[in-house]
């Protein structure tokens with residue numbers, strides 16, 4: 001019999017019941033909650049007279065609606081009353097059910113997908129869910145992490161299980177080494193550009209190969225984060241020394257003897273050498289250029305030395321129509337150079353790229369330079385209160401501020417513009433977030449997805465530029 | 473949950489691929505803490521020409537006359553015909569809530585994004601995958617005949633056109649069973665409470681570090 005994939009192992013370890021009809025009950029070790037997708041779940045529990053199955057499996061924080069300025073005022077500082085009610089509702093629900101919440105004024109507050117790993121609430125081998133599609137982020141730790149809908153949030157609260165059908169196994173292998181200035185973000189954008197936004201649908205993707213093994217945990221999280229943009233609900237990386245060192249001494253992680261037992265188990269969390277995948281895609285790391293998205297879907301990307309495509313060259317009529325529509329929305333001409341795209345704003349943040357390493361990479365580029373006067377705004381939004389504190393200890397905040405970038409408080413911010421941070425109509429933004437859909441960052445806004453280093457390079461030049469030119 | 477057995481209704485064509493959940497229901501409407509009332513904001517940025525705000529009366533907003541759901545012949549549609557990878561993007565269940573609130577009961581497409589597909593079943597909405605050539609043909613037929621309707625039978629797993637052509641589709645037995653009977657799947661899972669407890673007890677022994685952290 002063939003060996004098991006990492007996904008097979010995680011699945012088997014969490015299987016409570018395999019039903020005859022192909023569905024299964026999977027036990028959930030951790031649920032992360034935030035204010036947008038949980039209120040209706042708590043309400044559903046109450047209406048049905050049910051109680052949470054296991055309180056200590058849940059951790060909550062508000063992130064989508066929180067303002068990134070004026071945070072001393074706490075919930076009172078949320079100007080939009082509808083947003084405020086949502087955050088207050090989370091507070092009330094967590095208080096009522098006794099769920100641990102990092103509230104808006106807690107320095108541990110942040111984007112759910114940043115705080116889980118930071119606290120050690122995300123550990124290798126866990127099954128993790130959250131009412132947010134970017135829960136795949138946690139797969140970087142060798143976890144089985146699913147984004148789920150609100151009915152499923154309620155289901156997990158009530159039963160500690162998720163109803164799932166086993167997905168297919170897919171391996172995305174990035175061979176060789178990445179060039180200088182090429183980051184996890186560029187790798188994942190290149191992958192999505194290659195396999196498309198539905199390329200991973202129905203599959204659990206494992207990212208492997210030398211280039212992935214060479215990445216830090218931050219880089220791996222960035223890649224797993226965007227699995228969903230490739231259509232895969234689950235993305236994973238095998239556990240290795242890098243994983244174990246990152247997890248060591250985290251507040252919620254195991255200590256003493258339990259640590260040793262845990263590490264023994266974690267060391268088994270990789271695909272067996274004879275495991276068989278249903279689908280395998282390979283990329284050469286050395287061929288990946290810094291990437292920029294030009295369209296309204298994350299698969300619409302090009303290398304920095306590339307051009308905006310010409311719909312006339314596309315044979316598939318549905319894709320051609322998609323390109324025409326995207327170019328119209330984005331206000332771009334076919335065949336124009338990516339480096340000719342002019343910008344209005346720069347956003348460095350989101351659960352994809354707001355960790356300490358992301359901020360270090362961006363700071364290294366802007367250091368000693370100034371934000372281009374062409375821009376209306378360039379902002380940096382750290383992923384959590386603790387990331388913010390660490391960045392300040394390292395003096396990154398000063399580098400950003402001296403260069404003319406705004407240094408904000410943690411939250412989702414302009415990734416989806418549910419708070420006050422948004423694009424104006426027609427404005428182009430170099431953004432380190434994960435989605436460039438129409439209107440995502442504000443009504444009529446135009447998003448270009450890039451790495452933190454590329455966003456920083458765009459900030460100091462006012463247009464896209466190959467960050468490697470600024471690194472010499 | 474509302475049961476779904478059979479349905480016949482007017483078909484509206486949404487002729488673009490990769491329709492994402494931000495498009496189905498933009499983020500400003502996710503601030504609601506309710507499950508209902510999202511219908512007027514379904515496809516908000518395509519449907520109206522101004523920027524929509526939560527809690528606003530949509531009846532006096534400027535509409536985009538070209539948008540399919542604003543055309544008289546599709547106003548009462550309950551079957552949405554769509555293209556590849558419908559519902560991609562976020563996990564927001566507000567997307568099926570908005571489609572259902574508008575009056576849709578069925579969505580037909582060559583493929584769906586996983587989370588969206590799954591969320592539909594929890595809300596009495598039936599997503600049906602049909603091969604691309606059949607979807608192409610349905611688009612043509614809808615375009616040619618005003619008031620074009622399709623009949624869907626979940627028991628038999630069929631879609632039938634006005635001319636009597638019938639196509640079968642696949643759907644998981646568990647999901648079909650829950651939808652046919654309007655079952656609350658939490659109730660179904662809790663029938664296995666003992667199994668869950670037994671699993672949990674063994675896990676507490678083999679991986680004790682997973683317990684007690686969040687309280």
Ligand code: SF4
Nearest residue numbers: 134350351412415416
């Ligand atoms: S940062 Fe963006 S993608 Fe991540 S959880 Fe927040 S809104 Fe979602």
